[in-house]
Amino acid sequence: MRQLFYLSSFFLLSNNVVDAHPIGRRGEQQQRMLTGRRHPKIMSRHMHSYFPCLDQGSDYHDVNCPPTPHSSSRPTEVATPPASEPSTNLPQLELNPNQSTPFGSCTGPCQGDGDCFGDLECYDTVAVNTRQLPQIPGCSGTPQSDQNYCYNPFHGTNQLVDSGNNGSPSNSYPLALCQGDCDNDDECGPGLKCYQRGASEAVPGCSDDNNAGKSGNDYCILEDSSPIAPTRSPTRQPTQTPTDGIVETHTKEPTPAPTDNDNDLSEITYHPGEFSANHRSDDGLIRLSNGLAGELIAVSGEFVSLAGSLSSSQEFHIAPDGAAVFENPETGGWFYVSNAENQTKGNDWLNGGVGSIEFDASGQAIGYERVANRLRMNCGGGKTPWNSWVTCEEIDGGRVYQVDPKGVKEKNRTDMGSFGAYESFAYDIYTDPDTPRFFVTRDAHNGVITRFTPNEKGMECYRKSNDYDRWCTLNYGTRDYLLISGGPSGTFVWTTDLNAAKENAELYYKHTEGIDSYQGYLYFTSKKEYRLVILNLEDETYIYESTKSGSLNAQ
Numbered sequence: 001m002r003q004l005f006y007l008s009s010f011f012l013l014s015n016n017v018v019d020a021h022p023i024g025r026r027g028e029q030q031q032r033m034l035t036g037r038r039h040p041k042i043m044s045r046h047m048h049s050y051f052p053c054l055d056q057g058s059d060y061h062d063v064n065c066p067p068t069p070h071s072s073s074r075p076t077e078v079a080t081p082p083a084s085e086p087s088t089n090l091p092q093l094e095l096n097p098n099q100s101t102p103f104g105s106c107t108g109p110c111q112g113d114g115d116c117f118g119d120l121e122c123y124d125t126v127a128v129n130t131r132q133l134p135q136i137p138g139c140s141g142t143p144q145s146d147q148n149y150c151y152n153p154f155h156g157t158n159q160l161v162d163s164g165n166n167g168s169p170s171n172s173y174p175l176a177l178c179q180g181d182c183d184n185d186d187e188c189g190p191g192l193k194c195y196q197r198g199a200s201e202a203v204p205g206c207s208d209d210n211n212a213g214k215s216g217n218d219y220c221i222l223e224d225s226s227p228i229a230p231t232r233s234p235t236r237q238p239t240q241t242p243t244d245g246i247v248e249t250h251t252k253e254p255t256p257a258p259t260d261n262d263n264d265l266s267e268i269t270y271h272p273g274e275f276s277a278n279h280r281s282d283d284g285l286i287r288l289s290n291g292l293a294g295e296l297i298a299v300s301g302e303f304v305s306l307a308g309s310l311s312s313s314q315e316f317h318i319a320p321d322g323a324a325v326f327e328n329p330e331t332g333g334w335f336y337v338s339n340a341e342n343q344t345k346g347n348d349w350l351n352g353g354v355g356s357i358e359f360d361a362s363g364q365a366i367g368y369e370r371v372a373n374r375l376r377m378n379c380g381g382g383k384t385p386w387n388s389w390v391t392c393e394e395i396d397g398g399r400v401y402q403v404d405p406k407g408v409k410e411k412n413r414t415d416m417g418s419f420g421a422y423e424s425f426a427y428d429i430y431t432d433p434d435t436p437r438f439f440v441t442r443d444a445h446n447g448v449i450t451r452f453t454p455n456e457k458g459m460e461c462y463r464k465s466n467d468y469d470r471w472c473t474l475n476y477g478t479r480d481y482l483l484i485s486g487g488p489s490g491t492f493v494w495t496t497d498l499n500a501a502k503e504n505a506e507l508y509y510k511h512t513e514g515i516d517s518y519q520g521y522l523y524f525t526s527k528k529e530y531r532l533v534i535l536n537l538e539d540e541t542y543i544y545e546s547t548k549s550g551s552l553n554a555q
Contacts, residue, residue, distance in 0.1 A: 093141035104169030106139035112476035116150035118162035178206035188220035312368035322380035332361035339378035382425030386470035392422035414474035441512035446502035
């Protein structure tokens with residue numbers, strides 16, 4: 001049975017963000033747009049509502065919900081067991097403050113992932129409290145508690161990792177199992193050899209699940225490994241027979257162009273949770289709150305109908321979820337960016353990632369493309385001040401990425417965290433305009449709220465004038481975590497003690513989902529507690545509201 005997907009959001013007239021969650025099951029898997037009274041550009045900031053686990057008769061499975069007897073009809077992927085690396089001496093931790101970045105393995109001091117070579121990451125000794133850890137993974141020696149080091153986040157696995165090139169940085173050599181780029185056997189550790197590739201051939205004993213292996217790069221493998229035949233199946237054939245030349249567009253008239261009084265707030269009639277007007281989507285399948293309208297715009301696995309009786313060259317993605325609207329000042333139109341919440345990683349509509357529909361100024365769809373591929377379980381997200389889309393992987397080991405709605409700039413992995421189960425993103429530039437703060441939620445039983453503060457290098461990025469040049473703001477900074485006093489109201493602080501924050505989250509705000517900020521207040525939902533938590537960021541107090549009443553009004 002295929003799944004029917006709808007958009008469901010709260011609109012506050014600001015940043016044009018929407019959120020999609022499966023709330024029904026009928027017929028085909030579809031994406032629908034819920035608009036304001038007259039024009040999609042009226043859509044704005046959102047707060048996710050809570051979405052508890054669906055009934056056991058559903059074939060949808062949330063990673064945090066109990067599995068159902070028939071939670072998926074797709075075949076389960078079997079991971080290749082990691083090869084056993086020969087026993088080697090781990091590189092010694094070392095600080096080289098005078099060395100130019102990027103740093104190699106087990107070297108510092110780094111200020112963020114951007115200071116580390118390739119796929120290496122910056123290990124934050126403050127945030128993870130290394131006093132409780134024997135060592136940084138893949139490194140020997142005791143770290144200084146106030147210094148951060150570059151390390152291989154996939155140490156001990158068979159993931160391909162790029163940690164050096166042409167013998168630099170020298171600290172990364174000799175390379176470990178499944179690390180590259182090597183030029184000869186001498187650049188690999190004991191018991192390993194350099195596996196030479198011409199392009200993107202599979203590497204014996206290694207996998208590329210983290211999308212790190214680069215075409216043409218060579219990687220260290222076990223000396224007794226031999227080349228293997230390709231294991232990937234051919235690309236699956238299209239499941240639909242194309243029509244002769246074109247796909248007909250919808251017969252419904254395009255949305256009227258905005259009028260001069262589009263920002264007249266007196267015309268906003270949206271009332272969440274009120275259904276007295278009996279509003280429904282254009283096909284009658286979705287019951288809508290007063291002031292909303294619903295229109296079918298795309299169906300998963302089908303080509304998107306475009307203006308001029310054309311169709312997109314790519315199928316619309318599977319499992320559409322968190323989404324946002326971005327203005328296109330060049331055309332007066334906008335981009336509608338939507339996540340694909342699926343566990344498989346690849347380049348077509350059946351896999352996780354992000355897709356973007358482009359609309360012209362009259363409200364007609366004029367293009368669709370995947371703008372981020374080879375990601376998994378992309379659930380919620382949020383917008384940045386520089387108009388990138390932040391997409392969150394809600395899966396163990398998942399990360400937080402920036403994506404370009406236009407598809408011009410490649411996706412970028414941020415330094416917001418690497419714990420996985422990430423849900424949604426927000427920022428605050430109101431409380432202290434000189435110190436922007438960025439927040440991300442985690443849909444887990446101990447899912448802490450992470451606050452990211454750019455350091456000096458990150459602020460250099462933030463102050464740049466070009467939007468693309470500002471992306472690196474999220475690559476350099478520090479992380480701390482929320483601690484609240486508990487009860488329906490109280491105080492809160494931010495701490496670098498991750499373990500204490502996890503315990504606090506499990507007690508008071510487990511399984512956080514949507515998050516947003518407005519004029520110095522941070523709002524987020526805890527779906528397991530049926531709770532909306534409102535933080536006053538200036539005086540560090542908070543209150544609870546119920547997601548069954550109050551602001552959310554039974555949603």
